[in-house]
Amino acid sequence: MRKFIRFAFVLVLLLLAAPYVLTLVYAGGHPVSTLMLWRQITGAPVTRQWIDFKNIAPILPRTVIASEDARFCSHHGVDWDAVRDVLADAEDGDVGRGGSTITQQVAKNLFLWSGRSYVRKGLEFPLALWIDLVLPKQRVLELYLNIAEWGPNGQFGVNAGANYAFGRSAENLSSREAALLAAMLPNPHVRSARKPGPGMRRLAGTYMARARAVDLESCRSRKSAS
Secondary structure, eight states: OHHHHHHHHHHHHHHHHHHHHHHHHTTSSOOOOHHHHHHHHHTOOOBOOOOOGGGSOTHHHHHHHHHHOTTTTTSSSSOHHHHHHHHHHHHTTOOOOOOOOHHHHHHHHHHSOOSOOHHHHHHHHHHHHHHHHHSOHHHHHHHHHHHSBOSTTSBBSHHHHHHHHHSSOGGGOOHHHHHHHHHHTTOTTTOOSSSOOHHHHHHHHHHHHHHTTOOHHHHHHOOOOO
8 A cells, every 4th residue: 555655656756757857858849738639639620730930920929918917017927916806806816817827827727727726727737837938929929829729629839820821921911810710718608809899899909009008029038047
């Protein structure tokens, strides 16, 4: 029995340590998300064409930052102000607000699972801090843009999403198209950049305005410890 407990303990430690080691490996290459892997295992369709950050239309990452994580270029993986806001809302009975940063979403997509879970959040926070510590901001953003779900039928990565919604590469997106894709991100199964409704169009307009204030150079110049 003791040997089994010892084995189980070591196995858990290895599983917990694996994402931290893999993060170093993911400084390069084209990793896939846990959801992509699950869909492949279960036979569900997966479409993903990796696109390097330098080839993505610059308006897209700016718009995604504006819509998903306005303080992305300045925080260290976790936006503690947003976390405090979420906790304050929860005390008031409002559980609708999300506080995840882009870095946290990268941690979740690469190594964890979806859905509300205190266990997942407990694993996600230190992992996001680690990712921010060892990877440059631009690489974190590149990973996010290439592993997020951007369409209703297994379209992963912004290139697949742009091709599905607009029939073109993510290299050639207009500011309006970038804003529609960003507005769709929280739930591409419900929201459509391909056939946006009035609410989506209004939201896209808001993100287009916010994107003008995003300075990508501050992300490029802010080096995580490496």
